[in-house]
Amino acid sequence: MSKNPFRSLFSPLLNLFEGGTGPYEYKPSFRRILLVVGSLFMVLASGCILVAVLAGLWASLLPGGIFMLAALVCVVVATLGSDRAVARIWKSR
Numbered sequence: 001m002s003k004n005p006f007r008s009l010f011s012p013l014l015n016l017f018e019g020g021t022g023p024y025e026y027k028p029s030f031r032r033i034l035l036v037v038g039s040l041f042m043v044l045a046s047g048c049i050l051v052a053v054l055a056g057l058w059a060s061l062l063p064g065g066i067f068m069l070a071a072l073v074c075v076v077v078a079t080l081g082s083d084r085a086v087a088r089i090w091k092s093r
Contacts, residue, residue, distance in 0.1 A: 003080055010076050017077055017085035024087040031078050031086050038074030041067050 007014065048064030051057075077085050 007080050010080055013073065013076055014081055014085060017088045018082050020084065020088065024084050026083040026087040030090050034074050034078035034086060034089060038071045038078060041071035041074060045071055 045064050045067035048067060049061060052060035052064055074089075077089055
């Protein structure tokens, strides 16, 4: 399956990180680490949301939502983003 439909779906997010013309430093390990961090955020978010629902503490959904958003950004940029986008997440110039 092609990445193009997903890249167009997430283009507003990817455009935030893919802009710029200056030099950047990219290492393939940056992408792998970003995937691992995104996965960890996903596990943390799932745990927060599960505990919030089971305990009936609806205000606890906010941290779970924030962690889920961070996980989404990490995974989308790591899987669909260009090398520049991954390097920009790490602030590599």
